[in-house]
Amino acid sequence: MRSVWAVFGLLAWVxxxxxxxxxxxxxEAASLEEEFVKGVFSPAFTPPAAGSYELPAVKRVPGxxxxxxxxxxxxxxxxxxxxxAVVSFIYTACPERLGCPLASLALQDLQAKLKEEGxxxxxxxxxxxxxxxxxxxxxxxxxxxIYGADPKxxxxxxxxxxxxxxxxxxxxxxxxxxxxxxxxxxTGRYRHVLKVFLLDPAGYIRNVYSAGFLxxxxxxxxxxxxxxxxxxREVVER
Amino acid sequence: MHSGDMRARLLRVLLAGILxxxxxxxxxxxxxxxxxxxxxxxxxxxxxxxxxxxxxIKGVADGNDSMVTVDANPKSASYGKIIHRASVPGRxxxxxxxxxDDRRFLWAGGLDTSQIFIFDVGSNxxxxxxxxxxxxxxKDTGGLVGPHTFYALPGRMLISALSNAQDSSGRTGLAEYSxxxxxxxxxxxxxxxPYGYDVRVNVNLNRMLTSSFSGKKNYMRPFGxxxxxxxxxxxxxxxxxxxxxxxxKPLQILSVPGAPLxxxxxxxxxxxxxxxxxALTGKLVLIHQQADGTWAAxxxxxxxxTIPVDISIAPDDSKVYVNTFMDGTLKVYDVSNPFEGKLIxxxxxxxxxxxxxxxxxxxxxxxTNSLLSQWDKxxxxxxxxxxxxxxxxxxxxxxxxxxxxxxxxxxFGSKVFGPKAAAPASxxxxxxxxxxxx
Numbered sequence: 001m002r003s004v005w006a007v008f009g010l011l012a013w014v015x016x017x018x019x020x021x022x023x024x025x026x027x028e029a030a031s032l033e034e035e036f037v038k039g040v041f042s043p044a045f046t047p048p049a050a051g052s053y054e055l056p057a058v059k060r061v062p063g064x065x066x067x068x069x070x071x072x073x074x075x076x077x078x079x080x081x082x083x084x085a086v087v088s089f090i091y092t093a094c095p096e097r098l099g100c101p102l103a104s105l106a107l108q109d110l111q112a113k114l115k116e117e118g119x120x121x122x123x124x125x126x127x128x129x130x131x132x133x134x135x136x137x138x139x140x141x142x143x144x145x146i147y148g149a150d151p152k153x154x155x156x157x158x159x160x161x162x163x164x165x166x167x168x169x170x171x172x173x174x175x176x177x178x179x180x181x182x183x184x185x186x187t188g189r190y191r192h193v194l195k196v197f198l199l200d201p202a203g204y205i206r207n208v209y210s211a212g213f214l215x216x217x218x219x220x221x222x223x224x225x226x227x228x229x230x231x232x233r234e235v236v237e238r
Numbered sequence: 239m240h241s242g243d244m245r246a247r248l249l250r251v252l253l254a255g256i257l258x259x260x261x262x263x264x265x266x267x268x269x270x271x272x273x274x275x276x277x278x279x280x281x282x283x284x285x286x287x288x289x290x291x292x293x294x295i296k297g298v299a300d301g302n303d304s305m306v307t308v309d310a311n312p313k314s315a316s317y318g319k320i321i322h323r324a325s326v327p328g329r330x331x332x333x334x335x336x337x338x339d340d341r342r343f344l345w346a347g348g349l350d351t352s353q354i355f356i357f358d359v360g361s362n363x364x365x366x367x368x369x370x371x372x373x374x375x376x377k378d379t380g381g382l383v384g385p386h387t388f389y390a391l392p393g394r395m396l397i398s399a400l401s402n403a404q405d406s407s408g409r410t411g412l413a414e415y416s417x418x419x420x421x422x423x424x425x426x427x428x429x430x431x432p433y434g435y436d437v438r439v440n441v442n443l444n445r446m447l448t449s450s451f452s453g454k455k456n457y458m459r460p461f462g463x464x465x466x467x468x469x470x471x472x473x474x475x476x477x478x479x480x481x482x483x484x485x486x487k488p489l490q491i492l493s494v495p496g497a498p499l500x501x502x503x504x505x506x507x508x509x510x511x512x513x514x515x516x517a518l519t520g521k522l523v524l525i526h527q528q529a530d531g532t533w534a535a536x537x538x539x540x541x542x543x544t545i546p547v548d549i550s551i552a553p554d555d556s557k558v559y560v561n562t563f564m565d566g567t568l569k570v571y572d573v574s575n576p577f578e579g580k581l582i583x584x585x586x587x588x589x590x591x592x593x594x595x596x597x598x599x600x601x602x603x604x605x606t607n608s609l610l611s612q613w614d615k616x617x618x619x620x621x622x623x624x625x626x627x628x629x630x631x632x633x634x635x636x637x638x639x640x641x642x643x644x645x646x647x648x649x650f651g652s653k654v655f656g657p658k659a660a661a662p663a664s665x666x667x668x669x670x671x672x673x674x675x676x
Contacts, residue, residue: 035507035508039442043442043444044442045442045443047444048444048482048485052485053482053487054423175340175342175360177657178658193279193340195392197393208391208392208394212441213392
């Protein structure tokens with residue numbers, strides 16, 4: 001298992017290879033942060049074995065037409081069809097170290113595990129931006145490179161408009177609220193609960209992970225659980 | 239932008255993130271409103287509102303159950319006053335309520351009719367608005383009755399029930415619904431320990447606890463009658479079940495006689511324990527993980543024959559607050575040694591004290607005084623606010639609930655969770671991130 005310090009090293013690498021100095025008088029917060037990161041990459045429990053539990057469908061998500069990293073339009077359903085998909089909502093300017101950046105590190109870890117286990121053809125990671133204005137395909141491509149996304153396994157998409165994004169957010173049940181300063185000006189930041197959605201090949205949400213439970217080993221077992229079910233479930237609108 | 243610029247920018251945002259987080263944590267231990275799901279963003283600073291799920295009383299206002307908003311911000315002109323009341327049609331034995339994972343909606347249940355009411359609290363946090371009703375809980379779940387705890391899971395609501403439609407006994411289970419209000423699944427309690435009451439998750443340990451109360455034929459029966467019926471008084475739960483949360487499978491059934499009710503996980507990351515109190519035997523009980531990974535229950539304080547009802551935990555796990563119904567008292571136990579609870583403070587609240595809630599920073603305590611419509615003694619209904627000052631709990635305000643109904647569970651609201659979030663920013667992400675590693 002990866003040690004917490006290795007993860008901090010990874011964060012520092014993402015930050016350009018510099019070591020992030022711990023702020024003074026912040027030992028308590030730093031210790032909590034350490035515990036949090038440790039909980040993701042070295043959980044204090046063994047995830048239950050794949051196939052030993054059920055993941056009942058929460059709901060089916062709609063396909064949404066978004067832009068990929070080349071700027072071409074594609075339906076999210078086309079991207080995820082026939083595979084177990086891990087769909088996250090992120091934005092590249094997210095200032096919360098334990099929000100989007102940590103989620104992307106967890107997905108990076110999951111990507112490596114999927115490759116190790118030879119599951120690359122059966123699963124796909126898809127990160128959708130919260131910020132259609134600033135997260136252009138070119139900007140997302142940089143973010144993808146920094147996190148080492150393998151284009152065959154980890155895709156990034158952005159919406160052509162706020163309206164399209166709202167449709168996607170509503171379909172998944174993902175909140176997002178712009179944050180304003182005291183003078184009512186948009187700060188460029190969004191308040192959102194970190195959620196990562198696990199979809200089966202038919203497009204049903206089978207699990208949702210948020211901060212504290214986005215554990216790559218657990219997500220991997222969930223993916224195997226769905227793959228072990230055999231034929232994709234019949235599409236039934238509920 | 240060059241890749242190097244991007245990395246430099248990432249470094250800046252990572253550093254900025256750290257500063258924001260440190261700023262939010264200096265001077266306070268990380269915790270929540272201490273009783274909420276770890277999957278929820280928390281109100282870290284001063285709460286603006288307290289949402290009180292209130293039992294209707296015939297002849298009072300419209301007589302209906304309602305979600306009442308009390309202004310809790312000391313800087314507000316209406317501090318301590320009821321500022322909004324959102325009625326639902328009819329009376330349902332209003333009891334518990336809980337937010338969805340994004341804190342945009344507040345689900346509230348009726349123990350008598352098994353109706354569930356969903357209020358939008360995100361659009362205007364001062365004025366919850368009823369937007370959906372689930373009337374099919376019994377049918378959806380295959381016979382669960384009495385939706386009790388509403389506990390946010392990511393994208394879903396986990397609901398513990400108290401009873402069942404077949405015989406109104408305490409045999410019951412858990413239900414899950416999507417945030418959209420669609421039924422997902424029912425999980426019945428194991429045969430050896432069929433009762434249910436509260437449900438709480440520790441994400442750090444992948445463990446879930448459930449406690450045990452009694453069925454509808456007891457909780458909807460007048461209290462005076464019930465206590466004289468020796469057979470009926472045997473029909474109360476006596477266990478806490480430890481579950482594998484992710485698999486939703488029971489692992490261990492702990493013997494905790496006398497109806498263990500509210501469950502409170504310790505909040506600090508390396509505190510692998512929880513507390514509960516037993517209504518009928520008056521004990522404060524520690525549920526703790528042992529060195530071999532299994533769990534055990536230990537009585538750590540004798541609260542007395544006063545029916546302890548709600549409990550709340552301090553954000554640094556140093557204290558447990560216990561409200562006792564029979565003598566209308568708030569008792570504060572020092573549990574800094576979790577194996578030994580020491581009574582350190584007693585506050586006379588008033589008749590029928592029931593629910594108690596601590597603020598995120600541990601400095602403010604709120605209490606209400608209705609338990610169950612058939613168990614309450616007729617009297618005065620209120621919400622009372624206290625604050626720790628100079629080592630004592632000092633009264634801050636009393637909200638008269640007599641014009642609204644019987645005040646039951648409290649959930650905190652904040653303008654921060656409204657449509658226009660204010661700086662300092664992103665408490666939702668920051669706090670949910672910190673709330674999780676418990």
